[in-house]
Amino acid sequence: MDIKNRFTLKLKLLGAVILGLICIAAVALFGLKLWQQAKYSEDILVQFSTPEIKRSHFLQDLIYGFGYGGFIHNFKNYVLRKDVNYYYKAIDKAQITLDAIDAYLKLDLNEDQITNINLLRDTVVLYQEKLSIAHQLISNNLDIEQIDLKVRVDDTHAIQALGNIIAQTRSSVASTKQKAEENLQEFENLLVYFFTIIIGLLVLCFGYLVFTLSLLVSKYNEIEALFNASPYAIINANEKGLIIRANKKACELFDYQLSSLKKLCIDELVPDRYRATHHKKRTEFIQSYQHLAMQNRKSQLFAKNKHGQNIPVSISVASYWQNNEKRSIAIIKDDSKEIKLRSESRTDTLTQVGNRIACNEKLESNIAHSERYSTELSIILIDIDHFKNVNDKYGHLTGDQVLIQVAQLLKAHIRESDSLFRWGGEEFLIITPNTGQQQAAELAEKLRRLTQVHSFHDEFNITISLGITSYLHARDTSKSLFHRIDKALYQAKNSGRNTCCTL
Numbered sequence: 001m002d003i004k005n006r007f008t009l010k011l012k013l014l015g016a017v018i019l020g021l022i023c024i025a026a027v028a029l030f031g032l033k034l035w036q037q038a039k040y041s042e043d044i045l046v047q048f049s050t051p052e053i054k055r056s057h058f059l060q061d062l063i064y065g066f067g068y069g070g071f072i073h074n075f076k077n078y079v080l081r082k083d084v085n086y087y088y089k090a091i092d093k094a095q096i097t098l099d100a101i102d103a104y105l106k107l108d109l110n111e112d113q114i115t116n117i118n119l120l121r122d123t124v125v126l127y128q129e130k131l132s133i134a135h136q137l138i139s140n141n142l143d144i145e146q147i148d149l150k151v152r153v154d155d156t157h158a159i160q161a162l163g164n165i166i167a168q169t170r171s172s173v174a175s176t177k178q179k180a181e182e183n184l185q186e187f188e189n190l191l192v193y194f195f196t197i198i199i200g201l202l203v204l205c206f207g208y209l210v211f212t213l214s215l216l217v218s219k220y221n222e223i224e225a226l227f228n229a230s231p232y233a234i235i236n237a238n239e240k241g242l243i244i245r246a247n248k249k250a251c252e253l254f255d256y257q258l259s260s261l262k263k264l265c266i267d268e269l270v271p272d273r274y275r276a277t278h279h280k281k282r283t284e285f286i287q288s289y290q291h292l293a294m295q296n297r298k299s300q301l302f303a304k305n306k307h308g309q310n311i312p313v314s315i316s317v318a319s320y321w322q323n324n325e326k327r328s329i330a331i332i333k334d335d336s337k338e339i340k341l342r343s344e345s346r347t348d349t350l351t352q353v354g355n356r357i358a359c360n361e362k363l364e365s366n367i368a369h370s371e372r373y374s375t376e377l378s379i380i381l382i383d384i385d386h387f388k389n390v391n392d393k394y395g396h397l398t399g400d401q402v403l404i405q406v407a408q409l410l411k412a413h414i415r416e417s418d419s420l421f422r423w424g425g426e427e428f429l430i431i432t433p434n435t436g437q438q439q440a441a442e443l444a445e446k447l448r449r450l451t452q453v454h455s456f457h458d459e460f461n462i463t464i465s466l467g468i469t470s471y472l473h474a475r476d477t478s479k480s481l482f483h484r485i486d487k488a489l490y491q492a493k494n495s496g497r498n499t500c501c502t503l
């Protein structure tokens, strides 16, 4: 992965993290708001309901003590029936009423409520006094009408006051209920917003997940397509070098079935003589923090196929992390065809020696070597004398055979370090590194003599003319060398042929 892609991926991850953090923050904030609202609603409910419950409780006591079946009822029954049980019941009820009134007065009351309850209290106290009077009069056996006249109390205002207290409590309960309902409504609204936001964020996250997954899938498909369509062999290996994946091209290159290839260690695909070194370098690479290996190598690499044959290859190796393991991926290019083509394009098809292109390349590299290491270098240009006559007399096919035989003869008598090329037509060129002019002249003379006595086509002899020249350090180029050797050969031809000339 190049730097730009890695940067884009990091940016996307950062975006996902920021989005995630924003989502979490939004949910947390809204959750906090919701909690606050719930707490507020609870406070309101507690704040409003507790006094109201107490108020209702005292009101109940008040009605029980004062209202129907209460104090007044017993008071009136006592006066009418003169039954002492009603007297005691009236005393009890009066006390209950006064206790309820005292408790009620301790509550947080408004002015109206205080006025009403005091009015009620005064009436009850007045009734208490009248009850004592009634008790005395009954003991004195006074007439009911006379007693009634003496103990009659005007309780219209007290009844009115009680009615007011009940009405106020009802309205207060109604307002508390309304407030609670409003809060509940607000809480419900907040809940709706909260869930809308949660669902929205979930949809967003899900969308992002689907988007990222589809991106990953398309990337995976792209890599799969590259892997399978690659014109190069691709092999994935784990830390131990075990092959875990290989493409079709790899199977073709090494001539293994995929299942067999996956049982091998990558070291087994390296020619025997390089295996130990390869194993060492691979181990070093795996332990290092490097991501690329075997890049830009100048020397030819070889791989070994199933049949033990060495295949010239170019290899790039990169590493990546998977499951806490440094894996490597090798891309292997088969160089066989390229090398064959390169060799063919530099070989003379008739004589099978190097052609002029190969000659030029070799001369340039030998000049560079000589220049760098100050070594001697000579070249010999050979031309078959009157070759036209051979063609004319024996035909072109025989002429071709003669050219092949001359190449073989010359090649057989030069050193391994020397190189023979067909310069063109019936001309050959020999490059002799580490050879001075004198030695080159001797070699040329030897070749001339050998050719002269060789029987070509088992029928006739031919002769050759040779030009010799040597590389002059810091002065010569390939062009000047060719120019000089051409002149040398020309001189040899002009000297009557079958001769050597050094310039």
Ligand SMILES: Nc1nc2c(ncn2[C@@H]2O[C@H](COP(=O)(O)OP(=O)(O)OP(=O)(O)O)[C@@H](O)[C@H]2O)c(=O)[nH]1
Pocket: 350, 383, 384, 385, 386, 387, 388, 389, 391, 395, 396, 397, 398, 399, 400, 403, 424, 425, 426, 493, 497
């Ligand atoms: N058979 C055959 N003949 C070739 C080939 N290449 C060049 N020739 C012939 O080589 C001959 C060269 O002739 P010339 O350049 O006149 O030279 P020459 O006859 O050798 O005479 P000198 O070099 O002057 O001694 C020509 O007849 C070419 O046709 C080849 O590949 N095969």
